[in-house]
Amino acid sequence: MLDLKTLLLLEVCTTALQAFAWLLVWRSWRYLYELKLIAAGFSAIALGLLLLTLRGPDPHALHIFVDNMTIKLGLVLLADGMARFLGHPGCLRVGLIILAAHMALWSLAMALAPLDLSLRIHASTVFTLAMMGLMIRILYVDRGQPSFLRWITIALLVEYIGASLLQSALIFLQPTLFAEAPILSDVNSWYFFQGHLFVVGLFICLLFMVGVRLSLDLRDRNAALAQEVTERRRLEGELSASLDQEKTAREEQRQFMHMVSHEFRTPLAAIRYATEMLGIMIQNPSDAVEKRLIGIDASVSRMTQLIDRFLSTEKQAVSGLKIEKLDLRRLTMEVQQYFDHVDLGQRLKVRPLDEAPDYWGDVEMLQTVIVNLVDNALKYSPRDQPVEVTFSRRNNLLVVKVADRGIGVPEAERSHVGRRFFRASNTRRTAGNGLGLYTCRKLIGYHRGTLDLRPRNGGGTVATIRLPMPGLATASLSNEITVEETERA
Numbered sequence: 001m002l003d004l005k006t007l008l009l010l011e012v013c014t015t016a017l018q019a020f021a022w023l024l025v026w027r028s029w030r031y032l033y034e035l036k037l038i039a040a041g042f043s044a045i046a047l048g049l050l051l052l053t054l055r056g057p058d059p060h061a062l063h064i065f066v067d068n069m070t071i072k073l074g075l076v077l078l079a080d081g082m083a084r085f086l087g088h089p090g091c092l093r094v095g096l097i098i099l100a101a102h103m104a105l106w107s108l109a110m111a112l113a114p115l116d117l118s119l120r121i122h123a124s125t126v127f128t129l130a131m132m133g134l135m136i137r138i139l140y141v142d143r144g145q146p147s148f149l150r151w152i153t154i155a156l157l158v159e160y161i162g163a164s165l166l167q168s169a170l171i172f173l174q175p176t177l178f179a180e181a182p183i184l185s186d187v188n189s190w191y192f193f194q195g196h197l198f199v200v201g202l203f204i205c206l207l208f209m210v211g212v213r214l215s216l217d218l219r220d221r222n223a224a225l226a227q228e229v230t231e232r233r234r235l236e237g238e239l240s241a242s243l244d245q246e247k248t249a250r251e252e253q254r255q256f257m258h259m260v261s262h263e264f265r266t267p268l269a270a271i272r273y274a275t276e277m278l279g280i281m282i283q284n285p286s287d288a289v290e291k292r293l294i295g296i297d298a299s300v301s302r303m304t305q306l307i308d309r310f311l312s313t314e315k316q317a318v319s320g321l322k323i324e325k326l327d328l329r330r331l332t333m334e335v336q337q338y339f340d341h342v343d344l345g346q347r348l349k350v351r352p353l354d355e356a357p358d359y360w361g362d363v364e365m366l367q368t369v370i371v372n373l374v375d376n377a378l379k380y381s382p383r384d385q386p387v388e389v390t391f392s393r394r395n396n397l398l399v400v401k402v403a404d405r406g407i408g409v410p411e412a413e414r415s416h417v418g419r420r421f422f423r424a425s426n427t428r429r430t431a432g433n434g435l436g437l438y439t440c441r442k443l444i445g446y447h448r449g450t451l452d453l454r455p456r457n458g459g460g461t462v463a464t465i466r467l468p469m470p471g472l473a474t475a476s477l478s479n480e481i482t483v484e485e486t487e488r489a
Contacts, residue, residue, distance in 0.1 A: 004189045008053045011196045015046035018203045025210060032213070037081030038206065044074030045199065061110055068106070068120075072099055072127060079135050082206065085213070086142045091134055098134075102127040118171045128164040132157045144216070145209055153205040160198045167191050264303070272300045295341030321362040321446060323472050328356055328391060331363060335370055335389070344378055351390045359398050360473040365443045369451075370400065372436045373463045377404035380427065381460070398467040405460040409453060417453055447471060 022039035026032060048071030055063060076095035083091045102123060109119035136157050139150045275296050282289065332352045339345040370389065377387040385405040392399045409417055413424050418437045437451075444451045449467040456462045 004192065005053065007189055007192050007196065008049055011192065011199070012046055012049045012053055014196065015042050015049060015199055018199070019043040019046055021203075029214065032085070032210070034081050034085035035210070037077050037084065041074045041077030041079075041081055042199075042203075044077060045071050046074075048072075048074060061114065065103075065106065065110065068124070069099070069103060072102065072124075072131075075128075075131050078202075079131055079138075082135060083138045085206075085209070086138060087144055088138055088142065091138070094134065095131065098127060098130045121171055122168050125164045125168040129161055132161045145212055149205065149208055149212065153202070153209075156198055156201045156205065160195070163191060163194045163198075268300050268303055272297065275300070291341060298338055298341055321472065322364065323360055324363055326357065326359040326361060326363055326366070326471070328352055331367055331370075332389075332391070334367060335374065338371055339374065339378075347378060347383075347386050348374065349386050349388045351388070353391045353393065357391075357393060357398050358470050358473075359467065360471040361447050361467070362443075362472075365446065366467075369440045369443050369465065370402070372440050373402040373465075376436055377402055377406060377461070377463070380404070381406035385460075393469070396469050398469055398471075400465040400467075402463040403456055403460065405456070405458070408455055408459060408461050411455075414453065418451070 019039050019042035022035050022042060026035035026039060029035075048067055048069075051063070051067040051070065055067065076092065076099050079095055080090050080092040083089065105123040105126075106120055109116070109123060113119055136154050139145075139154050139157075142150060275293055279285075279293055285293070329352060332350050336345055336348060336350060339348050374387055374389060381387060381404045388401070388403045390399075390401045390403070392401075407427070409424050416422050417424060418441050422438075437453075441451050444465060444467070447467055449465060452464045452466075454462045454464065
């Protein structure tokens with residue numbers, strides 16, 4: 001005959017160790033959060049068995065109730081944890097409903113017949129049938145675990161159901177055998193022994209299920225990793241093809257720029273030659289004629305300079321930026337003279353700085369930017385409205401503002417102004433190609449500065465250039481820095 005106290009103590013230790021083992025497994029693989037429920041289920045069973053072990057010879061009814069309900073709560077948590085682990089909807093609500101019904105029947109049996117153990121045992125058998133049947137159904141419909149493992153687990157559950165039915169049958173057929181003995185007598189040792197074997201067997205089956213789950217997860221991750229590697233190789237191939245296309249496009253653009261540069265220089269050279277011939281042929285020209293000839297020559301020089309500095313990419317890489325200290329008075333004078341030659345100087349109001357700024361950069365480029373901005377302001381402003389050019393220093397910046405009372409820029413299109421070939425919708429009646437502001441931004445970018453366009457109070461636009469002081473002074477010793485180096489910087 002088995003000693004029941006020793007058997008219960010062994011089962012308490014075994015179940016507690018199993019609960020601890022599940023906690024360790026969950027700590028190692030946190031994403032398997034369902035293992036917490038399984039660990040909680042084994043912990044509740046261990047606690048209920050410990051309370052049974054500590055029960056005295058004449059226990060209180062509440063003690064008996066708490067012991068048994070704790071063990072059955074553990075079965076509910078086990079069923080819910082196993083269902084969630086296998087990827088099925090949780091059954092905690094159903095389990096708690098079954099447990100609540102069992103508690104009601106158990107309480108009623110203890111209240112009506114406190115000395116009749118058969119009613120409580122039959123109620124426990126019904127609860128066991130319901131919970132084990134729920135777990136069997138979950139395993140039967142599952143397809144994630146190997147079939148042999150599922151059927152072994154189902155066999156364990158069926159064995160436990162059979163033992164519970166056998167206990168109820170023995171009490172029903174031989175009531176005198178249990179009439180004089182308490183429920184925790186050695187007569188019931190066989191039932192607790194098979195329960196111990198059931199818990200150990202269930203632990204082993206669940207452990208194998210976790211191993212299968214981890215193996216499947218590893219296989220899925222390997223497959224996902226292989227797919228990602230394949231996808232990255234495909235993207236790498238597409239990127240390589242795109243880079244090749246970009247190189248081809250850049251080469252075509254370089255050739256196009258070279259062709260445009262050549263085609264532009266030919267008529268400009270003809271204009272310059274014609275201007276020089278007119279200067280030779282016309283003896284003692286009037287002031288107006290001489291002024292016009294000087295203006296034509298200045299415009300041709302500026303166009304040639306623009307081609308050399310902007311359109312010809314190859315020339316930019318070779319000649320680069322010509323760094324020198326900015327002579328602001330000379331710069332403002334040349335800007336003023338340029339527009340005087342085309343009879344627009346009277347509309348220009350220049351406000352230079354009193355002190356010469358300590359700024360280093362490509363003066364010709366900066367002059368081209370200011371001329372382009374002023375030309376735009378004059379072009380899109382009424383003939384009776386002046387254009388103001390203001391130089392100032394603020395927060396270690398050289399600031400140049402070109403303000404007009406022109407047509408302005410539509411608010412919806414303000415972010416697009418300055419893109420290559422883009423022209424605002426309200427400029428269509430005026431000739432242009434959409435390269436002026438783009439050129440300005442490009443040349444200012446070589447100096448690590450910024451160009452902003454803002455609406456002016458009362459109408460018009462304010463173009464603001466901000467150049468960090470002292471500019472490209474670090475390159476002043478070599479007196480030259482390539483455009484590509486400036487863009488990288």
